[in-house]
Amino acid sequence: MRSLKKIELHLHLEGAAPPAFIRALAAEKHQDIGGIFDERGAYAYRDFKEFLRVYEAATSVLTSPRDYARLLAEVLAECAEQGAIHAELFVSPAFCGGADLSAWRDYLAAMQEVAERAEQGGISSRAILTAIRHFGPERARKTAICAAETSGGWVTGFGIGGAEDAGELPDFAWSFDCAREAGLGLTAHAGEWRGPQSVRDALSLGVSRIGHGIRAVEDAALVRDLAERGVTLELCPGSNVALGLVPSWTAHPIARLADAGVRVTVSTDDPPFFHTTLSHEYQRLADAFGWAEAEFRQMNLWAVDAAFCDETTKTRLRKELT
Numbered sequence: 409m410r411s412l413k414k415i416e417l418h419l420h421l422e423g424a425a426p427p428a429f430i431r432a433l434a435a436e437k438h439q440d441i442g443g444i445f446d447e448r449g450a451y452a453y454r455d456f457k458e459f460l461r462v463y464e465a466a467t468s469v470l471t472s473p474r475d476y477a478r479l480l481a482e483v484l485a486e487c488a489e490q491g492a493i494h495a496e497l498f499v500s501p502a503f504c505g506g507a508d509l510s511a512w513r514d515y516l517a518a519m520q521e522v523a524e525r526a527e528q529g530g531i532s533s534r535a536i537l538t539a540i541r542h543f544g545p546e547r548a549r550k551t552a553i554c555a556a557e558t559s560g561g562w563v564t565g566f567g568i569g570g571a572e573d574a575g576e577l578p579d580f581a582w583s584f585d586c587a588r589e590a591g592l593g594l595t596a597h598a599g600e601w602r603g604p605q606s607v608r609d610a611l612s613l614g615v616s617r618i619g620h621g622i623r624a625v626e627d628a629a630l631v632r633d634l635a636e637r638g639v640t641l642e643l644c645p646g647s648n649v650a651l652g653l654v655p656s657w658t659a660h661p662i663a664r665l666a667d668a669g670v671r672v673t674v675s676t677d678d679p680p681f682f683h684t685t686l687s688h689e690y691q692r693l694a695d696a697f698g699w700a701e702a703e704f705r706q707m708n709l710w711a712v713d714a715a716f717c718d719e720t721t722k723t724r725l726r727k728e729l730t
Contacts, residue, residue, distance in 0.1 A: 409491070409687040409694070412704060413728055415711035416487060416495045416675045416686055418619050418642035420538075420569070421476075422467040422503060423678030424483045427451055433478075434469045441465050451681050456601070456651055459681065460542070460571060467503050473518035476504060480519045484526040484533060486679075490686035493531055494725050496716060498538040498569060500551070507550035509557055520562045532725075534717050536565035536595060539583055542574035552583035556590035565593040565716035567619065572601040577609035584613040593716030595642065599623040600653065604630045617642055617714050622653065624670075625661040635669035640714035644677035645693065646684035657696040666707075673711040674704075705729060 427449055434441050444462040446452035451466065453459040470476055480497075487495045499519070505511025516535075523533050537555035539548035548568065555566045566587030568580055577596060584594055598610035600620035604627035610618050611633075621641040624630050634641070645660045654660045666672045674689050676682070693699055712725045 409690040414491045415708045418675035421497045421499045430466045473515045477518040480522045488531045495533045499535045500538045501554040512554045534564045536567045539568045541570035545579045548583045552586040559590045567595040569597045631668045640671040647677035650682040657692045663697045671710040
């Protein structure tokens with residue numbers, strides 16, 4: 409599966425940090441974060457709330473533009489190793505200088521330099537600046553301003569992640585309006601932990617993509633709406649299985665959604681946290697549903713259509729996929 413060319417639309421930069429990278433960085437800085445790893449050195453957590461705590465503890469050692477540049481280089485190299493030719497990464501200015509615009513510009517400059525080198529090496533990438541839902545609407549506004557003020561180039565999207573049980577998506581409408589006016593693509597995590605209404609709430613914000621969205625399958629009318637609108641779901645099956653949202657790979661609704669005409673794509677979310685890779689996701693889906701190259705090519709072409717990048721890049725990606 410590694411040789412199959414792939415597009416990844418849903419990858420959290422901080423969540424893709426290899427445990428060994430985080431441990432090494434913590435050692436350099438003499439920070440003790442040993443409590444977030446198990447005896448094998450992997451990230452350790454029991455449930456989603458603890459996952460968020462471990463995630464933020466790991467992220468706490470990333471404190472400078474250089475740290476983020478080193479992380480991005482690691483992550484893009486791993487993406488390329490897994491066959492990805494384009495990756496869109498969720499990046500949170502809240503973790504990059506507290507979403508202060510001046511500080512964020514420094515972080516962005518360091519990462520953009522890495523991204524440009526990686527693109528010359530064969531893997532393009534774009535950044536989706538991401539508000540953290542459980543940090544609240546006011547802090548989300550700061551992230552939206554960072555996104556609007558630095559849009560263009562590597563920054564092409566705006567989204568929201570974090571704990572789905574914190575507040576309501578309409579509370580973040582100002583931030584999405586701000587990003588839309590700046591010409592950014594819009595996506596939102598929804599329909600992962602909460603039911604179909606959360607997907608409808610995301611659609612009300614004007615998104616063209618939804619992160620996860622698996623609970624939409626519970627509402628036939630909503631599934632039809634997603635299909636008719638051409639909304640793309642950024643699905644991360646391994647993440648859903650690891651967190652217990654679905655009981656097994658064969659029970660995952662990705663096939664039912666695709667059969668209903670919904671545009672589905674495959675991503676890894678926070679791969680080291682869920683002991684997965686992009687190639688592993690494809691192999692498990694092939695095993696579960698009998699999918700082969702033709703099905704995966706279609707999903708990757710849908711991913712290109714939905715990508716928050718320019719038409720020149722999309723044309724190149726389509727040629728590589730076909």
